[in-house]
Amino acid sequence: MSGRRSRISEEEINELISKLQILLPDNYHHRHRGSSRASAATLLKETCNYIKSLHKEVSELSGQLSELMAATDFNGAQAEVLQSIFRS
Amino acid sequence: MYRRSFKDTKSSLGSPNPNFSKPMVALRFLRALSLVRCSGPGARSPSYRARGIRRAAYACMAASAGPRRAWSRALLRKIRRRPGRGLRRPRAVIRRRRPVGGGDPLEVALRRLVPGGGCMEYCRLLEEAADYVKCLAMQVRLMQTIVDSASHVNSID
Numbered sequence: 001m002s003g004r005r006s007r008i009s010e011e012e013i014n015e016l017i018s019k020l021q022i023l024l025p026d027n028y029h030h031r032h033r034g035s036s037r038a039s040a041a042t043l044l045k046e047t048c049n050y051i052k053s054l055h056k057e058v059s060e061l062s063g064q065l066s067e068l069m070a071a072t073d074f075n076g077a078q079a080e081v082l083q084s085i086f087r088s
Numbered sequence: 089m090y091r092r093s094f095k096d097t098k099s100s101l102g103s104p105n106p107n108f109s110k111p112m113v114a115l116r117f118l119r120a121l122s123l124v125r126c127s128g129p130g131a132r133s134p135s136y137r138a139r140g141i142r143r144a145a146y147a148c149m150a151a152s153a154g155p156r157r158a159w160s161r162a163l164l165r166k167i168r169r170r171p172g173r174g175l176r177r178p179r180a181v182i183r184r185r186r187p188v189g190g191g192d193p194l195e196v197a198l199r200r201l202v203p204g205g206g207c208m209e210y211c212r213l214l215e216e217a218a219d220y221v222k223c224l225a226m227q228v229r230l231m232q233t234i235v236d237s238a239s240h241v242n243s244i245d
Contacts, residue, residue, distance in 0.1 A: 016214040023221050044194040047217060051201045054224040061231040062142035066134050068238045069124060077241040078118060084237040085114045085230070 017043055024050055113152045114230055120144040143167055149227045150203075158212070159220045162204025 017040050024046055068074070121144065124137055132140075150163035195213070199205040202217045 012211060013214070016211060016218070020214060020218050020221070023218055023225075025225075041194060044192075044198055047221065048194065048197045048201055051198075051217075051221060051224065054221070054228055055201075057228045058145055058224075058231065059138075059142055061228065061235055062145060063134075063138040064235050065121070065141050065231065065238075066138040068235060068242065069121070069137070070134065072238060072242040074121070074238065077238055078122075080241050081118065081234055081237045082114070085233055086111060088110075088229075088233055 014040070020047055110226060110230060113148055113227065114234075116148040116152060117145065117230065118234075120148055145227055145231060149223050153219070153223050157216065157219055158208065159203045159205070159216050160223075166203065 021043055024043075121141065124140060124144075146163055147167050150160040150167070153160040155161055195210065198217055199208075199213060202213065202220050205213055205216065208216065
């Protein structure tokens with residue numbers, strides 16, 4: 001529908017987009033050292049790439065965890081694991 | 089469906105959910121992990137376990153984020169809706185099913201990546217995406233911490 005975006009002003013969208021920009025990690029900003037605000041399209045693209053890379057990391061870490069759990073006595077190691085979580 | 093004003097949107101983006109802190113998610117996740125069988129009768133192949141762990145990760149993440157978020161609700165619906173699990177009761181649920189016409193391919197891509205992102209308004213989609221990214225990043229950091237510390241324990245034995 002063409003009239004969809006006119007209900008929400010550009011200004012509000014830009015504010016949300018800059019909030020998104022803060023969440024992206026630094027390596028996604030290397031192209032925009034000079035400018036303080038990336039364009040909306042670039043930010044959307046970087047957000048999509050970041051989400052995809054996070055999904056991939058979850059899959060990889062799940063695989064690593066699965067192997068680790070078979071190799072070690074996980075229940076015994078839980079105390080140490082909890083300690084490092086609370087430390088970090 | 090109620091329509092949220094932009095004022096509501098602005099305030100909810102900043103306010104954190106008290107249940108969603110790293111220790112809380114960690115406890116939930118570790119409890120889920122302890123239910124995974126690794127050896128003996130009932131143990132499965134490592135790839136099956138990995139898929140189960142991944143599903144547990146998303147479920148714990150969504151459960152900790154709470155029902156306030158559309159993405160967490162959509163994720164939990166997707167995970168709990170496993171095929172072959174009993175009969176499907178017909179539910180009188182009025183859900184907004186109108187698919188949003190995609191003009192911008194980037195917006196379409198984002199809608200596909202964020203759970204439940206298909207039917208939202210654009211403003212809401214950005215807000216949900218920001219929260220989803222935050223929680224995903226924390227989940228990844230948590231899992232990395234667990235892997236590091238567990239492999240450390242493994243190496244000193």
